[in-house]
Amino acid sequence: MLCAQSIEKKRFYMSIQFNEQQMAECKRLIARYPEGKQKSALLPVLHLAQESFDGWLSTETMDYVASVLSIEPIEVYEVASFYSMYNLKPVGQFVFEVCQTGPCMVSGSDNIITYIQQQLDIKPGETTKDGIFTLKLVECLGACGYAPMMQVGKIYKEHLTKEKVDAIITEYRSQAAVKN
Amino acid sequence: MGVKLLLDKAHVPGIRTYDVYRREGGYRSVEKALKEMTPESIVEEVKKSGLRGRGGAGFPAGMKWSFIAKPEGVPRHLVCNADESEPGTFKDRYLMEFLPHLLLEGLIVSSFALGSNDTYIYIRGEYAWITDILEEAIKEAHANGWLGKNILGTGFDCNIHVQRGAGAYICGEETALIESLEGNRGNPRIKPPFPAIQGLWQRPTVVNNVETLASIGPIINMGGDEYAKIGVGRSTGTKLISACGNINKPGVYEIDMTISVEDFIYSDEFCGGIANGKKLKACIPGGSSVPILPANLLLKTAKGETRYMNYESLSDGGFATGSMMGSGGFIVLDEDQCIVKNTYTLARFYRHESCGQCSPCREGTGWMEKILQKIETGKGSMSDIDLLWDIQRKIEGNTICPLGDAAAWPVAAAIRHFRDEFEWHINNPELSQTSNFGLQHYADPIHVPA
Numbered sequence: 001m002l003c004a005q006s007i008e009k010k011r012f013y014m015s016i017q018f019n020e021q022q023m024a025e026c027k028r029l030i031a032r033y034p035e036g037k038q039k040s041a042l043l044p045v046l047h048l049a050q051e052s053f054d055g056w057l058s059t060e061t062m063d064y065v066a067s068v069l070s071i072e073p074i075e076v077y078e079v080a081s082f083y084s085m086y087n088l089k090p091v092g093q094f095v096f097e098v099c100q101t102g103p104c105m106v107s108g109s110d111n112i113i114t115y116i117q118q119q120l121d122i123k124p125g126e127t128t129k130d131g132i133f134t135l136k137l138v139e140c141l142g143a144c145g146y147a148p149m150m151q152v153g154k155i156y157k158e159h160l161t162k163e164k165v166d167a168i169i170t171e172y173r174s175q176a177a178v179k180n
Numbered sequence: 181m182g183v184k185l186l187l188d189k190a191h192v193p194g195i196r197t198y199d200v201y202r203r204e205g206g207y208r209s210v211e212k213a214l215k216e217m218t219p220e221s222i223v224e225e226v227k228k229s230g231l232r233g234r235g236g237a238g239f240p241a242g243m244k245w246s247f248i249a250k251p252e253g254v255p256r257h258l259v260c261n262a263d264e265s266e267p268g269t270f271k272d273r274y275l276m277e278f279l280p281h282l283l284l285e286g287l288i289v290s291s292f293a294l295g296s297n298d299t300y301i302y303i304r305g306e307y308a309w310i311t312d313i314l315e316e317a318i319k320e321a322h323a324n325g326w327l328g329k330n331i332l333g334t335g336f337d338c339n340i341h342v343q344r345g346a347g348a349y350i351c352g353e354e355t356a357l358i359e360s361l362e363g364n365r366g367n368p369r370i371k372p373p374f375p376a377i378q379g380l381w382q383r384p385t386v387v388n389n390v391e392t393l394a395s396i397g398p399i400i401n402m403g404g405d406e407y408a409k410i411g412v413g414r415s416t417g418t419k420l421i422s423a424c425g426n427i428n429k430p431g432v433y434e435i436d437m438t439i440s441v442e443d444f445i446y447s448d449e450f451c452g453g454i455a456n457g458k459k460l461k462a463c464i465p466g467g468s469s470v471p472i473l474p475a476n477l478l479l480k481t482a483k484g485e486t487r488y489m490n491y492e493s494l495s496d497g498g499f500a501t502g503s504m505m506g507s508g509g510f511i512v513l514d515e516d517q518c519i520v521k522n523t524y525t526l527a528r529f530y531r532h533e534s535c536g537q538c539s540p541c542r543e544g545t546g547w548m549e550k551i552l553q554k555i556e557t558g559k560g561s562m563s564d565i566d567l568l569w570d571i572q573r574k575i576e577g578n579t580i581c582p583l584g585d586a587a588a589w590p591v592a593a594a595i596r597h598f599r600d601e602f603e604w605h606i607n608n609p610e611l612s613q614t615s616n617f618g619l620q621h622y623a624d625p626i627h628v629p630a
């Protein structure tokens with residue numbers, strides 16, 4: 001019993017590991033800081049980990065990052081929980097992060113947010129049943145002049161209209177279909 | 181109209197690449213600075229230029245540089261603040277996206293002046309694609325001998341590293357930024373010690389905004405005195421304004437600071453007037469943290485004089501009747517906008533972004549958000565207005581970092597200038613859910629006390 005459990009655990013940890021390319025990137029990030037200051041690489045390494053392991057940071061992922069940087073797990077948890085871009089829960093394949101702050105609001109973001117909720121049939125913070133989309137409301141992303149806007153992964157989608165939202169949903173649905 | 185020093189080449193096809201940028205005269209200031217000048221003489225030129233920090237506080241850049249400590253054997257660092265998260269502000273993004281080499285040029289000269297061999301750009305995490313653009317530009321600069329070891333044979337070594345943040349407005353505050361660069365939560369430090377003495381890894385550090393550093397190249401090329409001739413008074417040089425909200429032409433504009441607010445809003449060269457033929461109601465002229473002004477006080481000062489787009493004129497009248505240049509995030513509200521709702525979204529923003537270290541800020545921002553939401557949804561009472569006023573007063577000046585003030589000022593200004601709109605909301609709980617208070621008297625000419 002005990003034995004089976006530890007094998008199970010080991011296998012789990014094994015799956016959380018940077019591949020060669022990711023490890024090289026990780027080393028490049030650490031090398032940007034002086035000797036002994038490898039903790040400075042924590043934010044970029046967490047980004048890398050989140051991208052590498054299903055778009056979120058599980059405890060196992062965070063523990064792994066701690067071991068890579070030779071710091072305590074708690075140092076990783078406290079940082080991961082501070083910054084809004086780190087997901088501490090699983091998310092859909094694509095996260096729609098829609099800006100709701102003043103300048104976007106005066107440019108009509110409310111209507112866009114309502115429309116996305118209707119089209120995806122989810123509320124902010126939820127993921128669609130098929131696991132494709134998560135909707136997140138966020139604060140100013142520095143695109144106020146191109147409002148309303150949302151971020152999907154690395155990409156900014158700006159000057160949103162209902163038609164554009166339809167097209168974006170279709171675009172990512174088909175991307176998801178290809179992947180799966 | 182006016183001089184352009186930063187964006188004059190922004191529309192040259194391919195200017196993002198090294199070859200085109202160099203062909204257009206790029207990197208001349210690095211040659212001049214490293215070969216013909218000393219770090220001291222560069223600091224002198226920047227002092228003469230009168231350049232003020234473009235990140236929001238407007239502190240003279242040359243003076244800040246002269247404060248950096250130089251203890252024997254301790255490395256010093258220059259850090260470029262590219263966290264740009266103040267609602268309404270998107271100018272640094274524009275500079276980095278279209279003119280990455282202009283920033284690098286300024287960074288190399290500034291690193292030389294400050295003695296920074298490892299310089300960091302801390303960029304907000306959401307600007308991921310801009311990080312790629314910067315990394316590419318850095319690669320090009322290395323390949324062409326502008327970065328790395330022994331630059332231009334002068335013996336000066338310099339590397340520039342880009343670090344992404346991860347979603348936290350507070351990391352724009354310089355000591356929180358330093359904490360974040362060290363891999364910690366973005367909790368601002370108690371000052372003193374100032375970063376110039378003990379900053380990144382306890383080493384002497386200067387933190388400057390992207391636009392401030394991008395202005396260094398032009399200053400070195402033309403000389404501090406010439407730069408200081410542009411603009412007016414202590415508002416020297418040119419300033420980027422990111423204009424947004426209900427205007428015809430939102431975008432990033434470079435202005436010399438002699439243009440009036442009215443011209444900036446209505447001329448076709450800039451905002452192109454209010455969108456959809458509506459009327460101007462109010463404006464937050466310098467990013468969400470600065471006081472909102474009703475149209476009448478925006479276009480003219482309380483003394484009835486024309487208001488101009490510069491540091492002095494925008495703050496004319498203090499907080500009673502003026503505002504601030506801030507970060508240059510120019511947010512325009514038309515007659516259909518609700519001041520209560522706008523103030524509520526900003527209060528929510530500050531609550532979300534408070535790092536939670538000081539109780540006046542942590543608790544106060546939460547209370548302000550709740551009360552404003554109550555009023556906005558038609559559940560407010562008259563005493564809520566006084567309560568809001570009381571809370572914002574208790575935050576201001578009682579916190580470790582200026583985020584507390586930044587959260588208090590928008591609420592204070594909204595109540596100061598638009599109290600009648602708050603009262604209307606409270607007196608008309610149902611009507612306020614379906615219609616708007618509108619323009620009322622805000623666009624009327626102001627009455628100047630005799």
Ligand SMILES: Cc1cc2nc3c(=O)[nH]c(=O)nc-3n(C[C@H](O)[C@H](O)[C@H](O)COP(=O)(O)O)c2cc1C
Pocket residue numbers: 232233234235236237238239241261262263264265266349350351352353354355387388389390392393581582583586
């Ligand atoms: C809450 C808060 C957020 C800030 N955000 C930014 C920012 O995003 N970018 C910036 O350049 N400065 C920001 N600042 C100002 C910085 O603390 C610092 O004054 C500035 O980077 C100095 O550069 P400058 O002198 O070139 O303006 C912020 C300050 C506070 C209090």
Ligand code: SF4
Pocket residue numbers: 350367368533534535536537538539541542579580581582583584
């Ligand atoms: S004022 Fe707010 S953001 Fe600044 S240190 Fe205090 S709690 Fe943190």
Ligand code: FES
Pocket residue numbers: 099100101102103104105139140141142143144147149267268269
């Ligand atoms: S308010 Fe939405 S991007 Fe700035």
